[in-house]
Amino acid sequence: MYTWFECKVRYEKVAENGMNKKVTEPYVVDAMSFTEAENRIIEIVSQYVSGEFTVTDIKRANYNEVFFNEDGDRWFKAKVQFITIDEKTAVEKKTSVNMLVQASDLKDALTKIDEGMKGTMADYVIASVAETAIMDVYPYGEGVDEKPEYETENKQ
Numbered sequence: 001m002y003t004w005f006e007c008k009v010r011y012e013k014v015a016e017n018g019m020n021k022k023v024t025e026p027y028v029v030d031a032m033s034f035t036e037a038e039n040r041i042i043e044i045v046s047q048y049v050s051g052e053f054t055v056t057d058i059k060r061a062n063y064n065e066v067f068f069n070e071d072g073d074r075w076f077k078a079k080v081q082f083i084t085i086d087e088k089t090a091v092e093k094k095t096s097v098n099m100l101v102q103a104s105d106l107k108d109a110l111t112k113i114d115e116g117m118k119g120t121m122a123d124y125v126i127a128s129v130a131e132t133a134i135m136d137v138y139p140y141g142e143g144v145d146e147k148p149e150y151e152t153e154n155k156q
Contacts, residue, residue: 007058010024
């Protein structure tokens with residue numbers, strides 16, 4: 001089971017107009033502790049950023065599932081509700097989970113969620129999908145030069 005941490009990194013970036021601008025960008029890493037998350041994000045970002053940077057915030061991210069898509073360039077947070085029916089009372093119950101989806105747009109994100117949920121036996125409803133500011137996601141064991149193995153049903 002993955003434990004995801006959202007790490008915010010602040011550094012100076014050259015803007016389109018050539019001026020230096022301080023930016024804070026969120027990244028998501030898989031780690032066992034806050035200390036490991038900090039070490040991983042420092043190792044990853046140090047390969048991208050020239051100059052000084054600071055890890056300004058680390059918090060546990062509540063993602064039950066992450067769907068990678070090599071064609072996607074943005075990250076979307078989805079709230080998916082699993083529907084169960086209590087056998088005794090016959091009352092419908094919805095259990096919400098958060099998912100992170102890499103996609104090119106909102107429609108693509110919905111498609112990727114449906115593709116990822118194909119094998120599930122439970123009924124579900126996609127309650128919401130919203131674009132995030134997350135720059136990239138690094139599962140455990142994935143470095144800067146290594147990209148995750150993308151699991152897609154329709155490999156060609």
